[in-house]
Amino acid sequence: MQRLKNMLTLTELKSLLATPQRIVITTHHKPDGDAMGSSLGLYGYLIQKGHHVKVITPTDYPSFLHWMPNNGEVIIFTEEQEQAARLVEEASIIFCLDFNTLSRINELGELVRAAQAKKIMIDHHLEPEDFDDYRHWDINACAAAQLVYDFIANQLEDVAGINKDVASCLYTGIMTDSGSFRFPSATSEVYRIAANLIDLGAEHWKIHQLVYDNASEDRLRFLGYCLSNKLEVLREYNTAIITVTKEELARYNSATGDTEGVVNYALSINGIRLAALIIERTDKVKLSVRSTGDFPANEICKKYFNGGGHRNAAGGASDKPLNEVVEDFKALLKDYKNQLIA
Structure with a gap:
């Protein structure tokens, strides 16, 4: 796992998350299955812990992803700019998922940059921008959702917090970004994670149908x-x-x-x-x-x-x-x- 030196240690981050926080989760513009799967998966985990959480996307996203658990809680920045800006300003923690440079979230980027919140990057793309306080980053991961799983299960040591809703979202992210497990990045470890998510409630056949057999x-x-x-x-x-x-x-x-x-x-x-x-x-x-x-x-x-x-x-x-x-x-x-x- 490739990581750079973090300004915020894992111990300090765990301490922050031990008490209720105002959290914003955001992802790149025109979010895909991994962006929404990782974001809504992390949302589903954090709300179980008593945090006040909102997912803010820079733009809209495909309707074939709207079935995912807690999709109704997503705020689209271009449609609700004032509310989104207020939530970013008031946040104590901002999770930045599936992107590593603030230009990838359009106008939302400068609001995130200016925010006083601790910024947590979970991503698998090359050449990250230095805006974050804690980084869980691995270019060899097949999906951001894989890293969110690793963050919850291994860094936070809380695999029990991955319920059916969380598992379904994370499985969606891994499935879509791995090309339905056909890309080279779909290693044996990825298959083991997918199997764990199925054991935790993800209905793999149904998720595939909802994403790929849902065209207009x-x-x-x-x-x-x-x-x-x-x-x-x-x-x-x-x-x-x-x-x-x-x-x-x-x-x-x-x-x-x-x-x-x-x-x-x-x-x-x-x-x-x-x-x-x-x-x-x-x-x-x-x-x-x-x-x-x-x-x-x-x-x-x-x-x-x-x-x-x-x-x-x-x-x-x-x-x-x-x-x-x-x-x-x-x-x-x-x-x-x-x-x-x-």
Whole structure:
């Protein structure tokens, strides 16, 4: 487990948590299954201990995650800014889950930075920003939810506090961020944790159904359109690209979460080592990049598109027009050709 020196010791943190605290849990913008699973899992644990807890997300999140226990307690910052700002200001502890730089929570970031609360980072991404007072950080973890489990079960030594609701949320986070346990990060230890969560009440089959078999008709037709009309395969680079315009998103009534996972279909093509989903949003062009093996998707996103992430799953953004971003992406491939065709 990789950890840096903490300003707040584990003993001091345990002492703080031994008495009721005003706690805020937050996670990155456009939260995914791991962001919400880790946040609501930790929420479910902390409320059992008598703490006053609120989960604040910077933005909305996919409807296929709304089934999770205590989802009704989530405050969306863009919809309730005054209440969220007050809660951050009044908090004694702020848990920052599944992100490690305050720019990842948009306008909420500066409020968190200015807050007097102790800030606890639980995360698995590279290059953390130095804003936290305690850090439970491991880039080898498959999900933030795995680290929340480790935090509760091993650091706080309270596996008994993981009830069915907590287990269900943490299982969701691990399942989604490990690609349903198919990514290399899904180690034997991850499987053991998943088994423990099932023993603690997580209904794995039902969670999978709620997350993956819950698409709207528009979402499914949008996927079909992307695969039939917007998929470009560059065999000379073992790369596949899907591009989507704002107009196409509107045509299929695209909602938050509807583009999630689309890039993986491009990566699933035989022989493809790198895939990108490039989407024209209202303010920027966003990229989701996936790779196989040891090809560094995160390097491309960091170097060329103001982003980052994991080796095989990363993201970025650009202020350029969509067509220019696509051309920039194609142009950089020649520098990686040897790696892509190896």
